[in-house]
Amino acid sequence: MADSLTLAFLDKLWRMPFSGESLEKAKYGILDYIASAFAGRADAGVMKLIRAADEEGGRPLAPVLFHGCRVNRGQSALINGFMGHALDYDDVHAEVRGHPSTVILPALIALGDRGGDGRRFLEAYIVGVEAMARIALALSNEHYERGFHNTATAGALAAAIAGAHYLDWPAERAALALGLAATQAGGLRVHFGTETKPLHAGLAAAAGIRSLLLAEADVQGSRASLDGRLGYFAVFGQGEERARAELLREDAVPRIVSPGLWHKLYPFCxxxxxxxxxxxxxxxxxxxxxxxxxxxxxxxxxxxxxxxxxxxxxxxxxxxxxxxxxxxxxxxxxxxxxxxxxxxxxxxxxxxxxxxxxxxxxxxxxxxxxxxxxxxxxxxxxxxxDRPKGSPGNPVTEAELERKFEEVVTGPNAAAIREQVLRLDEARDVRPFIGLLGEG
Amino acid sequence: MADSLTLAFLDKLWRMPFSGESLEKAKYGILDYIASAFAGRADAGVMKLIRAADEEGGRPLAPVLFHGCRVNRGQSALINGFMGHALDYDDVHAEVRGHPSTVILPALIALGDRGGDGRRFLEAYIVGVEAMARIALALSNEHYERGFHNTATAGALAAAIAGAHYLDWPAERAALALGLAATQAGGLRVHFGTETKPLHAGLAAAAGIRSLLLAEADVQGSRASLDGRLGYFAVFGQGEERARAELLREDAVPRIVSPGLWHKLYPFCxxxxxxxxxxxxxxxxxxxxxxxxxxxxxxxxxxxxxxxxxxxxxxxxxxxxxxxxxxxxxxxxxxxxxxxxxxxxxxxxxxxxxxxxxxxxxxxxxxxxxxxxxxxxxxxxxxxxDRPKGSPGNPVTEAELERKFEEVVTGPNAAAIREQVLRLDEARDVRPFIGLLGEG
CATH class of the missing domain: 3.30.1330.120 (2-methylcitrate dehydratase PrpD)
Incomplete structure (x- = not known):
């Protein structure tokens, strides 16, 4: 196992410890994603994607948040990923150089009908953020500056990893889904300033879901897709050696805690x-x-x-x-x-x-x-x-995040959603919570 | 219009003349794709994808070839793209450095329910091959050698272009779909030797279809996605200047004729x-x-x-x-x-x-x-x-292609399919033909 970078990376993620602090950060990350998605719920692009999903058809297994309708898992991931990022109001992460939560959480929400407890949901999210930050660091700034959009190119992999963790797959099987995500990774910054920027978050979440469903269907592919001369990091980044250093680096604190999610009080880049x-x-x-x-x-x-x-x-x-x-x-x-x-x-x-x-x-x-x-x-x-509000040196406080949520999220379910998020680690089954998010 | 490389390229493709020779080559390309897909119709991977599509659900608008069932357009493109390439029996093209027909034709078949005459179908296919060859030349060998799989990375764009041409969209609208395809382009050769290689053909065809459906839903994105410092060719290839030379090169003969499709008599790479x-x-x-x-x-x-x-x-x-x-x-x-x-x-x-x-x-x-x-x-x-059978210097003859078709394609519809392909330019509506291909 140590021979394959891909498996060593997954093995490391699969053994992550989860501190109380990281679980708290995850809850506030979910709270902020929900506020950002609620603010974007009636965005013109969201309505377009809902119509497109309706024309495509599909088994109604997963929610369109705040719309009272269900679509298939890939469509749910696509629309909710777009929705969270529609106003550029959602979190970023300095190491990701992109938007983690609006990719990872829509993928997990799309799998919510599979059941699972709240603690598992939080842990899968923490693993997803960890994976996305390490992948982006391994890709290096050159990747972003060349014109790739990390939210999409690192996001597809992180969504597949988070989903596989949520589904409790062994690392070997997760490696198959990861390979399918790596081969779907794409996304160009040339689209910045158009609806295709938030679409990238949705496409990445949907590619992660597609990878999991293809792996579940037993479609075979490389389980060492991050490795070697033809692997993801050789093709998109700076090669396997740099990747190995970043993916396997020993750190005392998970990246959802330090440098942590960067929450926004205003919706600009x-x-x-x-x-x-x-x-x-x-x-x-x-x-x-x-x-x-x-x-x-x-x-x-x-x-x-x-x-x-x-x-x-x-x-x-x-x-x-x-x-x-x-x-x-x-x-x-x-x-x-x-x-x-x-x-x-x-x-x-x-x-x-x-x-x-x-x-x-x-x-x-x-x-x-x-x-x-x-x-x-x-x-x-x-x-x-050098220390703007929200950045690691000047974080938005939990009280400020709760205020953002209260100002943005309206309607009869707002208080219940807030309460359920902040007690998600106690939930024995996430389905009622995800059902609540789906209500119109 | 001349300012944007993207629009200039589409404009050039949209003005392509169609010689009798190119239409004949297109017919034999379709005949050979059908034979290759028929040979792969019961491949284990095809059966996996059909089951996955069934779990996903969708409006039954487009066929799974030779299976007597209908799925949504994206699923049809995915499965038929995989099927054509499952045995590596389908055509290649030296300039594409990959497999054009098993990406482009599944995308067109997935749109077949929209109607349209046979001549338009053939022309869209010729345009798709032209686009894919020029895009791959513009990407240069370095793109492939770095680890990208041209069938996927150039294929997604070609599928969107062919589909937009088939739907008779103006170049401006095609540019939107092309941008959505460019931002979904991906595909790694690290998967060669597994089912994910033929999957790439299906994923590219499906990405092309997804791009068309998103453009139809009016999702906005860059219409100049091939241009400039952040464009597709700067990110994936050698920059815009090389791309301009290849995309806009004046040639007397379309690339489906010269160097032409490289057909295989045996299913190896x-x-x-x-x-x-x-x-x-x-x-x-x-x-x-x-x-x-x-x-x-x-x-x-x-x-x-x-x-x-x-x-x-x-x-x-x-x-x-x-x-x-x-x-x-x-x-x-x-x-x-x-x-x-x-x-x-x-x-x-x-x-x-x-x-x-x-x-x-x-x-x-x-x-x-x-x-x-x-x-x-x-x-x-x-x-x-230096001149293997099938290569431009030693082409497989039309008689040999007809023999391959006869040896491979069995069942009560074989003769009718062959006859309809070879008279496709006379068909007033492709729907009966595509219906025939879908029969089990």
Missing amino acids: SAAYFGWHAAEQLGRIPLDRIEAIEIAFTGRSDAALIHQRPLNGEEGRFSIEYIAALILSGRGIRAGDFQRVPIDGEIRAYMDRMRRTNVMDEPPGVRYTRITVTLTDGGTVTAVG | SAAYFGWHAAEQLGRIPLDRIEAIEIAFTGRSDAALIHQRPLNGEEGRFSIEYIAALILSGRGIRAGDFQRVPIDGEIRAYMDRMRRTNVMDEPPGVRYTRITVTLTDGGTVTAVG
């Missing part, structure tokens, strides 16, 4: 959060006092921020210029700022004075965004954002 | 066909006269031949050693040689004297396999295989 932190320190500066604004990113940490001159609030989710303009203008950020509504002239005037630079000589692991405003009177003001 | 040609020239050499056998491949043209010491005939599909041993032993090749039956001692003894080398200094485009036998009496005999 986490890559803009460092610049938001810098802008918050500068505060309001009247437009007529501003000559120019330079926004400096360490490395290529602005890669996800594809809009330098967004036309509407939806594009503004991926624009540091939009976020910084909202703060510098004194308006601040409100939940309604990220709809497909044209951006007005004042904000555009702020953005027109901005340009980006990249700081390439910082050591690895150092990340910040620095905003320097050159004033018309010749002076400059500068601020460095 | 085409990469072994050059060595087969060399071995045929050497003929029988008794084992006790052989000291050693060297098999030299130009470049890495043995990459697909993953078994140097296969254990059974199924692995032998991917082994030049097995093919050469069958010829040198004087047994020759029979259809039954490629089942999961252990390889006997005599053939193993031949294989044990073989080793491979790679000739890295030939100019690009030169491909051969050279077998050199060192005899126990000190002499050597050598033969070079």
